[in-house]
Amino acid sequence: MAFATPGLPLAAQVLFAAPLAALAIGFFYFHFRRPRDIHWLFLASCLAVTGASLRLLLEVLGGKVWDETIFRWLIIGGSSIEFGIRIDGLNAPILAMVATVSTLIHFYAVGYMRDDPGFSRFFLCFHFFFFSMVGLLVSHNYLQMYLFWEGVGLASFLLIGFWYDRPAARAAAWKAFLVNRIGDIGFLVAILVMMGWGGSVRFTELFAGLGLLDPGIVFLIAALLFWGACAKSAQFPLHVWLPDAMEGPTPVSALMHAATMVTAGVFLMARSWPILQYAPGLLSVLAVVGAFTAIGGAVLAGVQKDLKRILAYSTISHLGLMFLSLGVGSLFGAVFHLITHGFFKALLFLCAGSVIHGLGAHGTVTTDETGGLSISLPWTYAAFLVGALSLGGFPPLAGFFSKDAILHSLLVGGHAAGGPLGLLGSGLKAAGCLAAIASSYYIFRMLFLTFLGDRPQQTGRSAHAHEPGLWMQVPVFLLAALSAVGGVIGSAGLLEKVLSPLASAWGPMILVASSEVSAPFSWEVAGVGLAAAAAGLVAAWLATMAQSDWDWTWRMKHPGLERRVAGELGWQRLAARSAGLVSRAAAFVSWKWEDERWDVWTESLADCFTGLGEGLSGISRGILNEYLWWMLAGSVALTFMIVLCF
Amino acid sequence: MSSSAWVWSVSSLLFLSGMFCLVWRRQLLAMVLGLELLINAANLNFIYYSGVWKDAQGLAVALLVIAVAAAEVVVGFALVITLSARGRPAETDWLRDLEG
Numbered sequence: 001m002a003f004a005t006p007g008l009p010l011a012a013q014v015l016f017a018a019p020l021a022a023l024a025i026g027f028f029y030f031h032f033r034r035p036r037d038i039h040w041l042f043l044a045s046c047l048a049v050t051g052a053s054l055r056l057l058l059e060v061l062g063g064k065v066w067d068e069t070i071f072r073w074l075i076i077g078g079s080s081i082e083f084g085i086r087i088d089g090l091n092a093p094i095l096a097m098v099a100t101v102s103t104l105i106h107f108y109a110v111g112y113m114r115d116d117p118g119f120s121r122f123f124l125c126f127h128f129f130f131f132s133m134v135g136l137l138v139s140h141n142y143l144q145m146y147l148f149w150e151g152v153g154l155a156s157f158l159l160i161g162f163w164y165d166r167p168a169a170r171a172a173a174w175k176a177f178l179v180n181r182i183g184d185i186g187f188l189v190a191i192l193v194m195m196g197w198g199g200s201v202r203f204t205e206l207f208a209g210l211g212l213l214d215p216g217i218v219f220l221i222a223a224l225l226f227w228g229a230c231a232k233s234a235q236f237p238l239h240v241w242l243p244d245a246m247e248g249p250t251p252v253s254a255l256m257h258a259a260t261m262v263t264a265g266v267f268l269m270a271r272s273w274p275i276l277q278y279a280p281g282l283l284s285v286l287a288v289v290g291a292f293t294a295i296g297g298a299v300l301a302g303v304q305k306d307l308k309r310i311l312a313y314s315t316i317s318h319l320g321l322m323f324l325s326l327g328v329g330s331l332f333g334a335v336f337h338l339i340t341h342g343f344f345k346a347l348l349f350l351c352a353g354s355v356i357h358g359l360g361a362h363g364t365v366t367t368d369e370t371g372g373l374s375i376s377l378p379w380t381y382a383a384f385l386v387g388a389l390s391l392g393g394f395p396p397l398a399g400f401f402s403k404d405a406i407l408h409s410l411l412v413g414g415h416a417a418g419g420p421l422g423l424l425g426s427g428l429k430a431a432g433c434l435a436a437i438a439s440s441y442y443i444f445r446m447l448f449l450t451f452l453g454d455r456p457q458q459t460g461r462s463a464h465a466h467e468p469g470l471w472m473q474v475p476v477f478l479l480a481a482l483s484a485v486g487g488v489i490g491s492a493g494l495l496e497k498v499l500s501p502l503a504s505a506w507g508p509m510i511l512v513a514s515s516e517v518s519a520p521f522s523w524e525v526a527g528v529g530l531a532a533a534a535a536g537l538v539a540a541w542l543a544t545m546a547q548s549d550w551d552w553t554w555r556m557k558h559p560g561l562e563r564r565v566a567g568e569l570g571w572q573r574l575a576a577r578s579a580g581l582v583s584r585a586a587a588f589v590s591w592k593w594e595d596e597r598w599d600v601w602t603e604s605l606a607d608c609f610t611g612l613g614e615g616l617s618g619i620s621r622g623i624l625n626e627y628l629w630w631m632l633a634g635s636v637a638l639t640f641m642i643v644l645c646f
Numbered sequence: 647m648s649s650s651a652w653v654w655s656v657s658s659l660l661f662l663s664g665m666f667c668l669v670w671r672r673q674l675l676a677m678v679l680g681l682e683l684l685i686n687a688a689n690l691n692f693i694y695y696s697g698v699w700k701d702a703q704g705l706a707v708a709l710l711v712i713a714v715a716a717a718e719v720v721v722g723f724a725l726v727i728t729l730s731a732r733g734r735p736a737e738t739d740w741l742r743d744l745e746g
Contacts (some may be wrong), residue, residue, distance in 0.1 A: 620744035624677075628669050 007068040009059070011052035012085050015095075018048040019131035024314045026124055035120035036266040039110045042127045046103040049134060053092070053099040056641060060092040060498055065505075067140055067204055079200070086140035086203060089498030090335065091491065094263075095137045098337045100482070101259045101346045102130045104475035108350055109251035111471030112357060122162060122249065129155030137267065141202040142191050145268070149187065149232070153180045159256065160248040163363070172244035174298040178579065183231020187268075190224035193217065207274040215278065222279035225272050226286060233265025233319045236293045240568075240575045242316055246308040246364065250353030253308055258315045258349050259342040266322045266338050273331055284424065287327025291431035293320030296568075298438030302445060303565050306353045310446050314391070314439065315345060321406055321435055328428060330409030332499060336490040339408055340398035341487045344390040345563050347479040348443070351384040354472060355450060358465035367551065368547045372460030374451040376465040379473060381451045383480040388447045390483040392440035393533040400529065401487030403439075406434055408525045433532055440536025441543075448544040449551065452628055457552045491521070653694045660687035674729070674736040678722035685715045 022045035030038040069084040087095070106126070113122050132151030139145035161173030191201055197217045200206045210218060229235070234242040245257045256262070269276065269286070276283055304310045318341050325333035356365045358377050374381040390399035400472055410432040411509030434611050454461060467473065489495050555562045620627075660683050667680030690707050696704025729736045 554673060624738040624741065625669055625672065632665065 008066060008070075009056070011059075012066060012138070013056040014052040014066075015085070015134050016131075018045040018052075019127060019134065021045070021555050023127055023131060025129070025381065026120070029123060031120045038120040038123050039106070041273050042123050042130075043103075043106055043110070043338050045127065046099070049130075050096075050099040053095045053134075054085055057092045057096045057498075058369065059408070060087060060089055061494070065089070065501070069140070071398065073144070075228050079195075081143050081201065082141065083144055084202075085138045086141040087138055089500075089502045091137045091267070093339060093495060094267060094335065095134065097342045098133055098137065098260045100638050101132070101479070103253060103541060104478055105259075105346060105350070106130075108254075108475040109249075109355070110470050111469050112353055113249060114250055114471075116249075118162065120302075122159070125155055125158045125162070126252070126255070129256055129261070133264070136264055136474065137599060140204075141200075142194060142206075145271075146184075146187055146191055149228075149264065149268075150184065152256070152264060153177065153232075156180070156245070156256055156261060159243045159252040162248055162252065166247065166363070167455060168244075169247040172247040174243075175383065176241040176245050177629070179238055180231050183228045183238055185228075186224045186226075187228030187537065188232075190221050190228065193221050200287065203271065210274060210278055217277060217279040218332070220281065222272065222275045222282045225268060225275070226282060229265030229268045230289070231265070232268070233262050233323070234293075234316045235265070235320060236296060236325060237571070237575070239293060239297070239316050240572055243309050243312045243597040246306070246312050250308070250349060250356060253312070254346045254349030254353065258311065259346040259425050262315060262319060263338045266319065266326070266334055268336055269323070269326050270331055276326075283329065285327075286323050287428055288424070290320045290323025290325070290327055293317065293427050293434075294324055294435040295320075295431055295438065298435050298442060300437060300565065300568060301442040305368065305563070306364055307355065307366070307370070307446065307450065308349070308364050309478065310442060311345065311348055311352060314348075314442060317435060317439065318391075321403075321432070324428065324432060324435075325406040325409055328409050328425075330406065331503075332490070332495065333402070333405040333409045335499065336495055337402035339489060339495075340390070340483070340486045343479060344387045344397075344399055344483040345384060347387040347476065347483050348391065349560045350472070350479060351380050354380040354468050354476065355465070357459070357468050357472070358395045360465075361465050367446075368457060369459050369463065371448040371453055371455050371460035372451070373460050373465055375448065375461070376463075377451070378468055379467055380476070382448060382497060383476045386480040387483055388443045391443045392536060393436055393529050394528065396481050396487065398486030400526075400533075401491045403436060404521070404526055404529050405490060407436065407529050408522065411525055411528065412522065425519050425640040436529060436532035437536045437539075440533045441539045442536075444537050444540035445544050445551075448540060453545060453548050455552075455611045457549060650694070650698070655689045657690040660684075660690065670725060672737045672739055674722070674726050674738070674741075677738075678719060678726070681722070682715060682719065685711060685718075 011393070022041045026038050026041050030041060062165055065086075065088045067084070067086045067088075069082040071083050072080045073083040074081040096284065106123075109122070109126060116122060129152055129332075132148045132155060136145055136148035136152060139148060157173050157177040160176050161169050163169045164173075194201050194206060198206050198213060198221065199209055231238040231241075242257060242262065246253050248257070276286075294317050297313045297315075297320055301310050301313035301317060304313060318337070322334040322337050322341075325337065352365075355373060355377065356363070358373070358380070359365055359369060361369070386397070390397035393400045393403040410429050449458075564570070619630075664680045664683030664685075664687060667683060668677050669680075671677055671680065689711050692704040692708040692711070696702065696708070726736045729741075734740060
């Protein structure tokens, strides 16, 4: 079993052992006996996993790769499905980011959830998510990954609906769960196709045999995996659950619905990179869906009033950027942005949480209740500023470098720039630049509307907000530091160093030269990025500071417009209606089926046995000698049968 | 007639009379006696073949069967006595509570 695998270092075993032990002790002892102290257990587990993941990252930097089977999980005929760990250049840096951010948000959550009656329940679910996320990242086959994929989905459901006495939270939890289920069907069918035709679900074995498979099958697998990734990573048209998911507590939004869980889809695509190479048409779909989502999310983020919904749409937009990056052939840009986005988006969410906490609000806060908070919340303001500059793409913060990598792959990368994509390539370039401008716009709009200004429409200035305690402030500062300097992992060649051995191990790629696992710095691209960021900042300044009440006046003038934009031009309603239609149709069919077929059939079967019993009851008259006669006859018959047969 | 034929004849006779007794007689006491005959018919074979094959296992089983039969007789008589004590005749015609 786990501890008897000689090939795995202690650090890799800690990844599973620490969270499992913490969850078991927490559930069976602390949850019932000492629920207020449960966080110590999970903080210790988080720190252990973080230490282990950094240690593993160092080893991977040294050129090590592990792909070890721990035990056989299922044996089906001649083939078996194994449970194992793979740690390589792709997941080691992501794992380190996930563990670090999770640990910081666990600390933050102690302060944020301190007074909640469900404190221990929250931490159990939260840590279960962490365990599943780590498992998802280090799986060495698709089926195991799917198991943890469902694990994070379950944790997401439980935590969005954490405040289950609120109808909106319950509805959001179900929405997230059901939309993710739609995507999971795609992932599941992909796994079944792999088992049926691909020969194996283990990454190494499947990728090695890809060239021998029917191209149609490979395309099918890639498309189904993409379908699964779309739901988890909130890509159009399956993004509808993410904005509503903000009904959960803010640490949940920060960790799961911004920094880690929603990037699982991007990770899945990156993991399936060799498969995507055999489905070049699909890469273009990836790029187009990503570009559309990036722009759509950014535009919608620019008109929201709810702080957490602004950030939710921003997350959708940035996930779109990652898909766009993958679609134009830059694995490097996607993974780099995934990591830096994890830092700065977690930071921004935690700052929003500090604002909500500081204003004493329960759940969420809109721009009507903020304004001028930089006076009462100076530290939160400073941290938010770092996050905003990073997300907006200002040098030398982390977001600048990762966005630069994506822009680089768009503007000068071979695939998009005049490559096979042609006119589509030009559209993608424009989309990338537009998304960059819009990112900078909406985040500074949020910053100005939250922390600066003195507008009559806002109540923030007179609300006497207070800074949160150290439990919440220290993680925020540490995340601010990471958002500021996190860019070094890409710009100093660390990410390039761990990704390039992978690219060579995967063999010749159809689309992507090995140079696409890095993005050399170029002044032109940096200039475009910086210009986009500055343009967004100026636009935000004009819309919220120079004309400080514009955000309210246009809503007054065009009341219908706001409603339509908030409803995503009717898309949300269409999605809800079609889901309702499908479920009602299914209910009708199953009701008809049950009433007219199933019930009739089962009842007549039951009637058979009742009749048989009633008929046979006549022979049992209660006379012992008769029973003995029957017994004798039975014995004689049995004896004859045995004699005749053998 | 060889000795094994004698043994077979006697044990078959015992078995059939036991069976007859068990199936036809209505008195519980007689049915218990019939059971004893059945058991002893089987036991006879055990003892005979233990001698033929020079194997003590047959004797051991016979002893075991005698012990079990003794216990079974105790249970059977206890039933008969309990029924009599309650004033009910120990005959199967009167014991029809399990009628379907």
